[in-house]
Amino acid sequence: MATLKQPTALKQPSVLPGFGLTFGFTTFFLCAVVLIPLAALVLMTASMTWHDFVKVVFSARALGSYRLSFGASFLAATINLVFGFIIAWTLVRYEFPGRKAIDALIDMPFALPTAVSGIALTTVFAENGWIGQYLVVWGIKVAYTWIGVTVALTLIGLPFAVRSVQPALLEVQRDLEDAAETLGAGRFYIFRRIILPTVLPALLTGFTLAFARAVGEYGSVIFIAGNLPLKTEITPLLIVIRLEEFDYKGAAALGFVMLVISFAFLLMINLLQAWGRKRLTSRVR
Amino acid sequence: MSITLDQVTKRYQGSPVVNDVSLDIGDGEFFVLLGPSGSGKSTLLRAIAGLSGVDHGRISLHGRDVTHLSAKERGVGLVFQNYALFRHMTVADNIEFALRVRRVKAADRRKRRQELLRLVALEGMDERMPAQLSGGQQQRVAVARALAHKPEVLLLDEPFGALDAKIREELRRTIRQVQRELKISTVLVTHDQEEAFALADRIGVMNLGRLLEVGKPQELYASPATRFVATFLGAANLILARQTKDGIRFGKTPVSAPAPGPLHGAREHEVVAVVRPEEVEIAQTREDLTSNYLTRGTLEELVFTGALERLRIRIDDGPDAPPLSNSNGSGPALLEVTRTQHEQRAFEIETGQDVAIGVRRVHILPTPLSSFTACATSESLAEALVQQPLLTELASRMKTRVSLRVEPKLGMPNADCETPLVFSGTTVIASHSEVAYQAQWLLQRGAEEILVLPQNAGAPQRVLIHWADESVRRATLAVSASILRHVSAEAIYIGILPTHTPAAQRPHGMRALLDARSEAQAVHGLEMRTELRFGDVSNELVRQLAELPGQMLILGIRGNKDLAERFGSLFADAHWPVLIVHREHEGPSA
Numbered sequence: 001m002a003t004l005k006q007p008t009a010l011k012q013p014s015v016l017p018g019f020g021l022t023f024g025f026t027t028f029f030l031c032a033v034v035l036i037p038l039a040a041l042v043l044m045t046a047s048m049t050w051h052d053f054v055k056v057v058f059s060a061r062a063l064g065s066y067r068l069s070f071g072a073s074f075l076a077a078t079i080n081l082v083f084g085f086i087i088a089w090t091l092v093r094y095e096f097p098g099r100k101a102i103d104a105l106i107d108m109p110f111a112l113p114t115a116v117s118g119i120a121l122t123t124v125f126a127e128n129g130w131i132g133q134y135l136v137v138w139g140i141k142v143a144y145t146w147i148g149v150t151v152a153l154t155l156i157g158l159p160f161a162v163r164s165v166q167p168a169l170l171e172v173q174r175d176l177e178d179a180a181e182t183l184g185a186g187r188f189y190i191f192r193r194i195i196l197p198t199v200l201p202a203l204l205t206g207f208t209l210a211f212a213r214a215v216g217e218y219g220s221v222i223f224i225a226g227n228l229p230l231k232t233e234i235t236p237l238l239i240v241i242r243l244e245e246f247d248y249k250g251a252a253a254l255g256f257v258m259l260v261i262s263f264a265f266l267l268m269i270n271l272l273q274a275w276g277r278k279r280l281t282s283r284v285r
Numbered sequence: 286m287s288i289t290l291d292q293v294t295k296r297y298q299g300s301p302v303v304n305d306v307s308l309d310i311g312d313g314e315f316f317v318l319l320g321p322s323g324s325g326k327s328t329l330l331r332a333i334a335g336l337s338g339v340d341h342g343r344i345s346l347h348g349r350d351v352t353h354l355s356a357k358e359r360g361v362g363l364v365f366q367n368y369a370l371f372r373h374m375t376v377a378d379n380i381e382f383a384l385r386v387r388r389v390k391a392a393d394r395r396k397r398r399q400e401l402l403r404l405v406a407l408e409g410m411d412e413r414m415p416a417q418l419s420g421g422q423q424q425r426v427a428v429a430r431a432l433a434h435k436p437e438v439l440l441l442d443e444p445f446g447a448l449d450a451k452i453r454e455e456l457r458r459t460i461r462q463v464q465r466e467l468k469i470s471t472v473l474v475t476h477d478q479e480e481a482f483a484l485a486d487r488i489g490v491m492n493l494g495r496l497l498e499v500g501k502p503q504e505l506y507a508s509p510a511t512r513f514v515a516t517f518l519g520a521a522n523l524i525l526a527r528q529t530k531d532g533i534r535f536g537k538t539p540v541s542a543p544a545p546g547p548l549h550g551a552r553e554h555e556v557v558a559v560v561r562p563e564e565v566e567i568a569q570t571r572e573d574l575t576s577n578y579l580t581r582g583t584l585e586e587l588v589f590t591g592a593l594e595r596l597r598i599r600i601d602d603g604p605d606a607p608p609l610s611n612s613n614g615s616g617p618a619l620l621e622v623t624r625t626q627h628e629q630r631a632f633e634i635e636t637g638q639d640v641a642i643g644v645r646r647v648h649i650l651p652t653p654l655s656s657f658t659a660c661a662t663s664e665s666l667a668e669a670l671v672q673q674p675l676l677t678e679l680a681s682r683m684k685t686r687v688s689l690r691v692e693p694k695l696g697m698p699n700a701d702c703e704t705p706l707v708f709s710g711t712t713v714i715a716s717h718s719e720v721a722y723q724a725q726w727l728l729q730r731g732a733e734e735i736l737v738l739p740q741n742a743g744a745p746q747r748v749l750i751h752w753a754d755e756s757v758r759r760a761t762l763a764v765s766a767s768i769l770r771h772v773s774a775e776a777i778y779i780g781i782l783p784t785h786t787p788a789a790q791r792p793h794g795m796r797a798l799l800d801a802r803s804e805a806q807a808v809h810g811l812e813m814r815t816e817l818r819f820g821d822v823s824n825e826l827v828r829q830l831a832e833l834p835g836q837m838l839i840l841g842i843r844g845n846k847d848l849a850e851r852f853g854s855l856f857a858d859a860h861w862p863v864l865i866v867h868r869e870h871e872g873p874s875a
Contacts, residue, residue, distance in 0.1 A: 175365045175367060175369035176371065178331075178334075178363070178369070179363065179371075179427075179430075180371075181335075181355070181356040182334055182336070182356045182357075182359075182360070182361055182363040183386060183430070183431075183434065184357055184360055184386045184434060185386045186386075193382075197373040
């Protein structure tokens, strides 16, 4: 029983030594890379007067950029949720020639410099581009509109959605679907009642990651967005513009708002997920 | 009949995993499908449930043809090895799933659920999540869930596989009780023979996609018809014996055992005897034995396992020693014996001791194929023949032995054998241009089955069957059935009529074909397809064999004079194996 009295910080939870050292590094890097810069952001914002802060943060241009940034990100993440699921399903459930190649292709947006994908998308979706020329006929303009922004954000978020759902789908036992079928359930019923609930946590994770990535995206969007104030200007771009005007405080204030909204959103999804997990396992004796 | 399977075949990448299975399961019957892993039993169960389609054949449930209905429409109850419970639903929701799908009212659902929970002894567990239950309890929930919609048929796929021994026993009892109470037709799939014995009204043993034998547990254990069933249902010593006019003999020792059928021809021939380990008696001297004396042997190994003692005895060499069938390659096989505590007390022995061995009960397998003899003109050729893949595979699957025999004058007309012995079992010779003459030579000296093996032939995927004379039909079918139990292949009977057959005679040909098929099924348990051809017999067979790789021919003939003339083209440098079944005159049909 003597071991129990040891201070918990000295207990070695793993066979690998050096908990003290690794914990130290963890705290240090978190502070240096995440917490201190964020704190600086908050501090910088705090040095503004309330009046200035409201003026910057609630200016028409800022409000327009929030709407575009969060709206397009949300829309892109939702698209990724649906199509990411379908792609993951195809890759997990079917054997076809070229499956490995497609699987590898999914990760391309991870590796591509964002500016490159932005320029490529603009070329393709511009009014005289390969795809854009046909869409124009239908009155749909993609490049230099909010649609273009959404397309760019969808591209960069896709791998997050696919890679989150894939392992979860691998775990959905075929037996569950077979069991449901012998019990008389149709395909849609099986999907809604058996598959979806099982992969829902993974879907939410994928959505969250895709959304978070989209909100922070800058490189690929600025090429396709057109960057018209009030219309096609995303918040990160507005921050850069403020910085170029040497309005550091204004930039910090906008950054602070993004931080708050993103944090609130992520927290909400995390809580939702925790609640979902709880439903599955919490009542274990 | 609540479940009727008619020639159900399911192929996977071209080779059959369920091969021509026909079966009737009665109302309220508890049927156990027993077989090693990969025998196709689970595939068959999934086919009955409708989860996988069949390539050939029909499935009926309670007289309704469901072959083309989906699992949803068949509505059987299915229980999986890994429970397959919906983990995000409570026990109640799991059990009510089938009722919810059918839009049953909430009050009725609750009533049914409580009924089922009582049935599987899980009352009050309604609101638990599956993760909170033990493995045994989860499987009970799975059983209750499968029964909720009152299915006409309950299917269980290795339901005890993931449970430990004690829980397994308990759940087994529950399932048996539930089944008796509901009188629901049940099919359970397992690889555990003890489980099969404990639960089954009838057992069907599967191997390599074929349903080998069906019967009551006691019957199958006491008198199996095939080697596989004899050795898979409990341990068995397979001993090569001889059937003579005066009865069965082990070496020179006569034993009292019922013969599997009348002796055909005047000659004695080799048969396979099954002796269960518990039917072997050991004593100090021959006079002390209360049963039929077999031989003497030395105790090699003694293992105490609680209620029983397991012994392995090496049989003394000698000209009269009965050969154990499964002595193949790595030294002589040992005789397996089990003794009860009572027997142990009566005669205590230790390893190395020399004992007299007696057998209380002997069962003779009705299989016509006993052992193989590789025969060639020189020692090295015979040894090369033994290494042939098809032969080694057949021998190991049939748990039989391959002996060598050198006949320098093999194929030379008017030359006698080196040893004036009968050719027992199946004689194997290598394929080459003169092989037909060698085969004829062997036939004239009494060989009854001859396997002509080309270089590197593997196990066939299709076995063609043809007999040149109606009088050898029965023998050919018996040999074919025996071979096909050990290879996973499709059987096709080729009937051949001369090209100039008048139209009026053709229905007669068709009729003979159908008769052959029904005899194969009724007498030998062999499912085969039939094809009718017109033309010269030898040419048609060669054409058919050359069409696809991986085919084998079983050819029944009568008389030994004109094999080379009539069928020479079948053997000359052929790349397909041919098994010749030869009978001089078929005995009176039993």
